[in-house]
Amino acid sequence: MNRFDFITPFYNSRHNRESLIQGIDSILAAKSLSARAIPFSCDKPPIEWFPKIIGGSRHALLINENEGVQLFELTHSFKDGDEEKKESGRFFIYEHPKYEKVYVALTIESSDFFRRVLLPFIQGLYPTVIMTFITHKKLRNLLDEFQATNQFTDLIITRASQRLRFEEEGKHKKVMPIVSWPDMDLTEAFNWVYQNNGWFQSLQFEVRKNSTRIAEISFTRQGIVRTNHIFSKVFEAFVLPVCKTIHENIEIFGHRSRRENSDLHAKPLVIDFGEEQFSEISENAKFIQAMRQLKTASVSVLHGNPYIHMSVIDYYDGSTFDLWVLNSNHLVIVPQMKGSISAIKRLINHVFDTYAEGEIKDYAEATK
Amino acid sequence: MSAQEEFRDKIDDYEQTIHAIIGFLNFYRYDAVSKKMKDNVLVFQGRRLEPSSQKVMDLNGEKISHVTPDIVAFLPSKSGVLGEVKKSFPMEKERWMKTFEQLMAYDDDLTGWPSDDGKVNSHDIVLILHQSRAVPVRKFYEEHKNSVIKFTRPFIIIEFNRSPERRSFIFFRTVLGSLTENEVNGRLENGVQVPMEVFVKIYSTIKIYDSKPPLPYLIELIWANVVLRCASEYPKFEKLKKKQKIDVVLEIDSIVEELHQGFSFRMLHGDNNERQPKIPKKEWVLCACEQLVKLNEASWVDSTKKTIKVFFRKYDDVLDHFIELCSKEVENTGQLKLFKES
Numbered sequence: 059m060n061r062f063d064f065i066t067p068f069y070n071s072r073h074n075r076e077s078l079i080q081g082i083d084s085i086l087a088a089k090s091l092s093a094r095a096i097p098f099s100c101d102k103p104p105i106e107w108f109p110k111i112i113g114g115s116r117h118a119l120l121i122n123e124n125e126g127v128q129l130f131e132l133t134h135s136f137k138d139g140d141e142e143k144k145e146s147g148r149f150f151i152y153e154h155p156k157y158e159k160v161y162v163a164l165t166i167e168s169s170d171f172f173r174r175v176l177l178p179f180i181q182g183l184y185p186t187v188i189m190t191f192i193t194h195k196k197l198r199n200l201l202d203e204f205q206a207t208n209q210f211t212d213l214i215i216t217r218a219s220q221r222l223r224f225e226e227e228g229k230h231k232k233v234m235p236i237v238s239w240p241d242m243d244l245t246e247a248f249n250w251v252y253q254n255n256g257w258f259q260s261l262q263f264e265v266r267k268n269s270t271r272i273a274e275i276s277f278t279r280q281g282i283v284r285t286n287h288i289f290s291k292v293f294e295a296f297v298l299p300v301c302k303t304i305h306e307n308i309e310i311f312g313h314r315s316r317r318e319n320s321d322l323h324a325k326p327l328v329i330d331f332g333e334e335q336f337s338e339i340s341e342n343a344k345f346i347q348a349m350r351q352l353k354t355a356s357v358s359v360l361h362g363n364p365y366i367h368m369s370v371i372d373y374y375d376g377s378t379f380d381l382w383v384l385n386s387n388h389l390v391i392v393p394q395m396k397g398s399i400s401a402i403k404r405l406i407n408h409v410f411d412t413y414a415e416g417e418i419k420d421y422a423e424a425t426k
Numbered sequence: 427m428s429a430q431e432e433f434r435d436k437i438d439d440y441e442q443t444i445h446a447i448i449g450f451l452n453f454y455r456y457d458a459v460s461k462k463m464k465d466n467v468l469v470f471q472g473r474r475l476e477p478s479s480q481k482v483m484d485l486n487g488e489k490i491s492h493v494t495p496d497i498v499a500f501l502p503s504k505s506g507v508l509g510e511v512k513k514s515f516p517m518e519k520e521r522w523m524k525t526f527e528q529l530m531a532y533d534d535d536l537t538g539w540p541s542d543d544g545k546v547n548s549h550d551i552v553l554i555l556h557q558s559r560a561v562p563v564r565k566f567y568e569e570h571k572n573s574v575i576k577f578t579r580p581f582i583i584i585e586f587n588r589s590p591e592r593r594s595f596i597f598f599r600t601v602l603g604s605l606t607e608n609e610v611n612g613r614l615e616n617g618v619q620v621p622m623e624v625f626v627k628i629y630s631t632i633k634i635y636d637s638k639p640p641l642p643y644l645i646e647l648i649w650a651n652v653v654l655r656c657a658s659e660y661p662k663f664e665k666l667k668k669k670q671k672i673d674v675v676l677e678i679d680s681i682v683e684e685l686h687q688g689f690s691f692r693m694l695h696g697d698n699n700e701r702q703p704k705i706p707k708k709e710w711v712l713c714a715c716e717q718l719v720k721l722n723e724a725s726w727v728d729s730t731k732k733t734i735k736v737f738f739r740k741y742d743d744v745l746d747h748f749i750e751l752c753s754k755e756v757e758n759t760g761q762l763k764l765f766k767e768s
Contacts (some may be wrong), residue, residue, distance in 0.1 A: 185664075316631070322688055324627045337592055350743075358646065358745035361438060365594040365622065367629075371650055373666075373740045376658025378650055380630040384623040385593040392630035395651060395688060396658075425623065 064088050065166075069148060074125040078150060078164070083289045085166055094172050095283045095293070096163040096180050097300040099308055099399075100187045104128070104151045104161055116179040126153040134175040147171035157305035162297055177282075185374045185400035189280045190304045191407045193415045194257045197277070198248050201263075204295040205244075208288075212266040215247050216274070222256035223348070223412060257411070310418060311402040314393040315377075322395075327402070328424035329389040329409060331416040336386045342366055345383065348412035352405070370405065377401030388424060389416070429753035436640040439513040444635055446511045446554055446586045447471055447496055448628050449596045449620045451694070453610045454499045454507065468540050470498035471691035472636030474701040475508075475538035477531065485527055492538075493531050494636055494703065497552065500540050505606060508532040509552030515559040522566055526575050529553060533577050540698045550580045550606050557597075560585030564602045580606055584614060588622075595619040633689040634706050642748040644706065644714045649736075649744050652676060652684045657738035671737045678732055682711050721751045 068081050082093045105128050108118040115136055121129040133146040147167035154160040165176055180187055192200070205213050244263075251258060262276040265288070273287035281300035285292040316322045335341065342363055349357050349368060356371040366383035378394040379401075389409065393402060406418060427435075451469040456462075474492045484490050497509035510529060516522065532551050537544040555563055564583050567575055582603035589595040599617035622629070633647060656674040657663055666672060682704065686692060690705040715734045718724035727733040741747040 316688070321693060322631065323693070324630050326627060326630070334592075339592075354740075356650075356741055356744045358743050360441065360745065364588075364590045364592070367441075369646070369650065369745065371654060371744065374664055376654050376663065378654065382623075382626050382629070384621070384626065388623070390623065390626050392626065394630070395655065421627070 068166075069121075069129065072122055072124040073127045073129075073150070075127055075152060075155060078127050078152060079290050079293050082164065082166060086285070086287050086289050090286070091166050092169070092284050092286045093164065093166050093289050094176075095297045096177065096189065097281050097297055097304055098161055098163065098180060098187050098189050099159050099304045100161065100183070101159060103153065108151070111183075114182065116175060116182070118179070121148070126155060127151070132171075132175055132179060134179075145171065145175060147175060149176055154301050154305075157301055159308060160301045160304050162301065185398065185404075188304075188307075188400045188403055189282075190300060190307055190403070191410060192277075192279050192281055192300065192303065193410060194248070194252065195415070196303070197258060197261070197279070198244070200277075200296060200299055201244055201261075204291075207295065208291055210265050210267050210272065212264075213244050214264045214266065215242050215244065215261060216264050217260075217262040217276075218247065219259040220251050220256050221259055221411065222254050223414070255414075257415070307403055308399055310420065311399040314397040314402060315395060316393065316397075317395045324392050324394075326390050326392040326421035327406075328419045328421050329391070329406065329416040330419055330424055331387050331389070331414055334386045335414060335416075336383055339363060342383070345389075345413055348409070349381070351412055352408050372398075372401035372404065374404070375401055379405060390421060429756045430749055433640055433642050433749045433753060437643045440637075440639055440643060441633075442556075442588065443496075443511050443513045443637070444632055445588075445596055445622070445625070445629060446513065446598075447635060448625055448632065449586070450497060450509070450511070450552075450554055450584070450598065451499060452620070452625070453598075453613065453618075454501065454607065466502040468500040468696070468698055469694055470500075470540075470698070470702065471496060471694070472703055472705065473498045473538065474703065475536040478535040478537070481531060481534040484531065490531060493528075493536065495532055496635070496637075497554070498539075500546065501607065504541055504547045506539060506546040506549035507552055507605070507607075508536075508549055509554055511554040512559070513556050515555060515563065519566060522563065523570075523574065525553070526567070526570075529581070530575065530577065533579050533581075538701050548579065548606065550582055551577060552582045552584060552605070554584045554586055554598075557585045557587035560601045567602065580604065589619065594622040596622060628694075631689065631693060632691055634685065635691060636703055636705050636707075638710050638713075639706070641714060641717055642745065642752045644710060645718060645748045645752070646745045647685060647689060648681055648711070648714055649738075649748070651688060652681050653736045653738050655684075666740055668740055671739050674736045674738050675727065676734055676736060678708065678711055678715065678734065681715075682706060682708050685711070717752065717755070720755060721748075723751075 064085055068085055073081060085091060086093055105120065105123060108130060109120045116132060116134045119131045121131055128151045129148060131146060131148050133144055135144050147165065149163050149165040152162040152164055163176065163180055165172060201213055258279065260276060260278040264274050265272040273285050275285045275292060277283050277296055283292060283296045314325045316324055345366060346359055346362055354373045358369045360369060361367040368381040370379045370381060375398050377396045377398045379397060380392040380394065382390040391405065455464055455467050455469055457464050472494045474494055476492050477490050482490055495508040496511045497507065499507040510525065512525065529551055539546045560583060580603060582605055583601045585599055585601050587597045589597055597617060597619050598614055600614045605611035605614065653674050656676065657672045660672050663672065685706050686704055692699065695702055715724065718736060719726060724734050724736040727735055
């Protein structure tokens with residue numbers, strides 16, 4: 059017996075933003091599929107340059123476009139022994155209606171396509187394309203709001219990958235393997251990670267209303283979302299807030315290069331840890347050690363005690379920074395002649411991942 | 427102490443001196459009431475001032491064409507402040523006289539102030555020293571004043587130190603004499619803790635003053651701010667592996683200009699820069715480039731040494747890399763003594 063083909067008409071429709079989200083919602087309701095979303099930012103609209111990317115093993119072909127939505131076919135060519143192979147799939151680019159330079163790559167293709175083709179394609183475009191990072195606090199807030207808004211009775215964490223920062227002096231604990239968190243509720247899980255000075259790299263959780271299982275969702279620190287149901291609710295609760303975070307990143311990280319100012323003055327940023335983070339002198343060594351783990355960078359220490367002054371070069375695009383710790387609460391990041399958005403984001407992401415999370419502020423605001 | 431440690435100490439001294447210059451000048455620039463910088467106070471680092479006819483010869487009979495104090499402050503009352511900042515002071519007392527001779531040359535009706543006639547009505551002469559040396563130097567001055575050391579204008583010694591507390595301060599206090607400017611004098615008599623965080627924007631943009639920086643520090647500045655900028659314009663920069671290099675060709679003059687624009691006291695001088703030396707000096711940059719050539723990190727394009735080809739590589743710690751190489755160079759050539767005296 060022929061099953062009804064939902065997929066072909068879905069791809070053949072020229073979606074606008076609204077119909078795309080509704081369409082994915084309907085597809086998930088009818089088929090055993092998952093939808094995945096990667097929110098990201100880039101200066102130029104993907105439609106203008108994705109199809110022109112040459113070199114590399116992944117090529118995007120524009121299939122159709124309509125009101126802020128484009129459909130692409132992405133092909134990955136690779137060798138399996140002596141055999142030339144190809145794998146293809148489709149994805150949409152959703153242009154955020156409000157935030158210029160913010161986009162979402164959406165796909166309902168298989169996990170293999172996402173993992174081996176689409177995600178490496180997007181990640182490989184760094185630093186032209188940047189994603190974001192969701193702090194532990196923000197992640198918790200998003201989950202709480204999602205649960206409250208939709209009146210779900212439980213969000214049960216089924217799998218999680220967490221990273222812990224410093225365990226003991228001089229030792230940095232590496233990534234822990236994916237751990238099952240059977241029947242652990244959010245509060246318990248978040249408290250455990252917080253108390254162990256860590257953060258979730260990814261969370262997979264079951265959404266329940268009373269005893270009914272509504273959906274299974276996963277959400278990563280980079281803001282990548284997967285769900286097998288209730289896509290429009292997930293889009294509203296997770297994808298759009300991540301887009302907002304990306305937009306805020308662009309706003310606060312943008313135009314920080316000294317070269318952009320006629321008198322070459324500096325425009326520092328501050329990470330406000332909100333507590334006596336550097337009250338002990340031993341914190342200096344921990345911070346320096348954490349910074350030295352920054353990859354594709356030069357990290358030099360000009361002064362390490364009692365205050366910290368470091369010089370950092372980002373080898374992706376040649377951005378440079380001075381870092382200062384001059385009181386117990388603040389890390390001051392001073393972008394030098396070039397301080398690109400992607401390099402600032404990477405630097406702060408690294409501080410949050412390997413040392414501690416804080417609130418990002420403009421220097422003038424933080425030192426009022 | 428190893429050569430590496432010596433270099434690190436010298437770099438720290440160099441930075442502390444810059445921080446002390448900025449901190450002290452700010453006592454005159456900053457208006458605590460409006461919490462803004464005063465527009466009518468002009469400050470300079472290394473400004474060229476000409477001696478009067480009475481002081482065109484120094485104590486050794488050599489002609490003085492000009493003096494370049496570390497600190498020059500010009501106040502609305504047409505008065506001023508001239509000073510020297512010494513983070514490190516030689517152990518040998520016989521060498522202390524050299525600093526006093528330099529300061530005595532400032533005790534003069536100098537020309538070149540930013541007034542209509544290039545003069546001031548009066549000015550203070552200030553010696554700013556690290557706390558570890560302030561008292562012995564004061565005693566030295568008191569032993570020799572009115573004999574070999576003579577000042578007709580107010581002479582003041584101020585000590586400074588970096589606080590070891592978790593909130594970082596630079597502490598300033600008068601140990602001898604009184605500053606003419608009452609408000610500043612009142613504060614410094616009792617000692618003032620200046621929070622370093624207030625100056626973080628300036629500290630990050632002023633990295634060189636009119637004293638030759640330690641070689642690895644200057645090389646790092648050139649590398650991270652000039653060589654890197656050019657290298658990053660090459661398409662292969664992003665994917666450049668650690669063992670690969672990019673040949674970057676640079677004019678010496680353009681290196682001087684970029685560092686001058688980006689990292690000197692230039693921005694504090696505003697439009698009054700006609701008497702400012704171009705810092706870094708070209709000979710310092712040449713010296714740093716010579717060192718890069720010696721270390722096989724660069725080669726001269728031709729014998730004129732106007733252009734250099736630098737072999738850019740992605741080092742994990744640029745400063746440490748050059749401290750290590752310069753230290754080896756010092757140790758291999760047996761220049762440790764020479765280096766210590768530099």
